Amino acid sequence: MDNFAAYQATAYSVRDRLIDNWNSTQQYHSSKDPKRVYYLSLEFLIGRTLDNALLNLNVKPNYQKALTDVGFRLEDFIHEEVDAALGNGGLGRLAACFMDSLATLDYPAWGYGIRYTYGIFQQKIVDGYQTEYPDYWLTFGNPWEIERLDVTYEVNFRGYVEKYTDDEGVDRYTWEGGEKVVAVAYDYPIPGFGTKNCINIRLWSSKPKREFDFAQFNEGNYDKSVEEQKAAENITSVLYPNDNHLVGKVLRLKQQFFFVCATLQDVIRRFKKAARPWSEFPEQVAIQLNDTHPTLGIVELQRILVDEENLSWDEAWDIVTKTYSYTNHTVLPEALEKWSVPLIQDLLPRHMMIIFDINLFFLQEVEKKFPNDRDKLRRMSIIQEGNPQYVRMAHLAAIGSHKVNGVAELHSELVRTTIFSDFVEFYGAEKFTNVTNGVTPRRWLHQANPWLSDLITQKLGGTQWLKDLSQLSKIKAYATDAAFQKAWMETKHKNKVRLAEYIKQTLGISVNTEALFDVQCKRLHEYKRQFMNILGVIHRYERLKSLSAAERQKIVPHVVIFSGKAAPGYYIAKLIIKLINNVAEVINQDPEISPYLQLIFIPNYSVSIAEILIPASDISQHISTAGTEASGTSNMKFVLNGGLILGTVDGANIEIGEEVGDENIFFFGTLTPQVEDIRHEQMYRSLTLEPRLEKVVHSIQNNNYGDSIIFEPLLATLRTDYYLLSKDFGPYLDSMDKVDVAFKDRAGWAKKSITAAASMGKFSSDRSIQEYALRIWNAKPVTVE
Ligand code: F55
Incomplete structure (x- = not known):
């Protein structure tokens, strides 16, 4: 058996243990039905899993011994594992550290994101220059994911909006037609350290609704017969490799909507398992937006509540804003997301209408509070005027959330005094808060630096x-x-x-x-x-x-x-x-x-x-x-x-x-x-x-x-x-x-x-998570028994 085979065998054995804990955790959470925390991120920069899982499950010495007995050494093959590199840098790695802390602190939490077929590109240096190579990380399968062909949702793009009048004479809209693709769930168990709690990162992969267009095929249009299939698969094929700089590509907007649409269907399905009124949604669900990338989730929830669940606009909006909160990671102007109105209109016609309505009602409130200040309205609008118009995602995220946080004291102060100064004046300063980032000491000390970790443990008399x-x-x-x-x-x-x-x-x-x-x-x-x-x-x-x-x-x-x-x-x-x-x-x-x-x-x-x-x-x-x-x-x-x-x-x-x-x-x-x-x-x-x-x-x-x-x-x-x-x-x-x-x-x-x-x-990211739980999510730990 070579090193890679030894790695795979070990990984599949550890995977079984993870799945055990993960099953008991999900069952326990289903029975208690506590408020769930949902961390929505276009990026999870996880890295390797084997060593981390062995340490968090506290089975590393056992495995080392068992492996020695059959003539293997863990150190010889642990580096065989390829990184899960589904992120650019700090923002994606923060999401991964937060998942470790959420699991360790016993929160009933979920991460949601995209299972990119290609992670961040591989860099080689040729003649001193960076050259990029695709990061196809799934070549030999992936022991750390569980494919869930039983968890799928449809996601729609384009199509048209139809207006009708409901029984009470209210104007209503439905979003019809369009191009449908399917989101398939892949689950990544995340074990806490020294707890049975094992939470889940659910990553979505896109696939065509119809595998294959037989009509086209039978007519001899072989290329056309696979076109639709390819277009669907393209949505989740590659992570955009830009950090702190936006590129307004349609495919990126498609990724964002694909991901929030599937996620919300999943979240709502879980909420509906217990028969509760919609008004209790924010008591059961907290959704954290990791930067503005998942902001369309705000619009999509409003759409579902108004168009599909027939709530009034105001009831729906109250639920939406109590549910969402938004983390800002930059004040650099070139990094603030903007999407052109025609682009959104084409891809998501009903969502564009809803954004205009959100903006209209918001600006009416601003006008009430600060009458006759045209310039303020222009500055605060979700829509940046011009040809074309643009949607300012940070404004939409802030307006649709009950809390906005920066990631360090100075940064949060800059958030309050620069990009959101008008909003602080309008909403009051309490809506804009700080949660200083943290890192997980499990991966970044215990795992990465075993010699130092052991020395500290020795001196402190234990691993507490x-x-x-x-x-x-x-x-x-x-x-x-x-x-x-x-x-x-x-x-x-x-x-x-x-x-x-x-x-x-x-x-x-x-x-x-x-x-x-x-x-x-x-x-x-x-x-x-x-x-x-x-x-x-x-x-x-x-x-x-x-x-x-x-x-x-x-x-x-x-x-x-x-x-x-x-x-x-x-x-x-x-x-x-x-x-x-x-x-x-x-x-x-x-x-x-x-x-x-x-x-x-x-x-x-x-x-x-x-x-x-x-x-x-x-x-x-x-x-x-x-x-x-x-x-x-x-x-x-x-x-x-x-x-x-x-x-x-x-x-x-x-x-x-x-x-x-x-x-x-x-x-x-x-x-x-x-x-x-x-x-x-x-x-x-x-x-x-x-x-x-x-x-x-x-x-x-x-x-x-x-x-x-x-x-x-x-x-x-x-x-x-x-x-x-x-x-x-x-x-x-x-x-x-x-x-x-x-x-x-x-x-x-x-x-x-x-x-x-x-x-x-x-x-420690544990401290960050406790601050989010207490001051933003109102979520409590649940000890899995
Ligand atoms: C990725 C995609 C887009 Cl479109 C924009 C930004 C990024 C990205 O990777 N941002 C990022 O990593 N931001 C960093 O977040 C960290 C965690 O909060 C901060 O520590 C760091 O200062 C910030 O630059």
């Missing part, structure tokens, strides 16, 4: 801390204990060796595991400023070159690691990847400098690579222009694993700083309130670059890192410098120098690392 992360603070008492510091830093070193082995295997480069590991891994985006980081690396390289051999000895050696994907159509982001790889080529082949500086780009960043990368870092960079990164969640994972942050005063960095203390985080850069002023200033005078930056740019232009002509468009971004690289470059370099000074003091560093990690209790 994994269900109550605030208990980590007890570790602070040992922050200056020499023996504990030694054990702590030994785990870090082991993780650096593990990463070095991975780098050796994949890239053939041997890195110095005694060096400071400096990591920036995240989606490539101008606002995240990987460009500033690589410019800083060039500066460091050229400074090292100018030093004598003796002087170099005094410098802290760095291994700088980048990883991350660029959206395939994002030209500038792809150029940044090319620049990183060109610079790596120069530095790594310079034997004078390699002992002091190495530069690695790890291809195809994924959840599984993050699990190796994060535990190995000494410093990680979270250096977005202030006010642009809503939260960040990898920042939390790094600190939880004993890494320190070099970061800007942005997103959740700020709250991490509050918890760990100023001496345990390296902050630099412009603050949010100054960003706009500086942009304004920069517009009115031609920008002179920070001198050290200027030098680096010249060096690139002198072809020191390959033919500079290809980098012209990238360098040109520094002329307007929207993301303030030049402004922040000096403070960034200075801050990096402070890191080096701190790193030289080994005991001092260990103290920082321990204290920071021990301060991370707040950033």
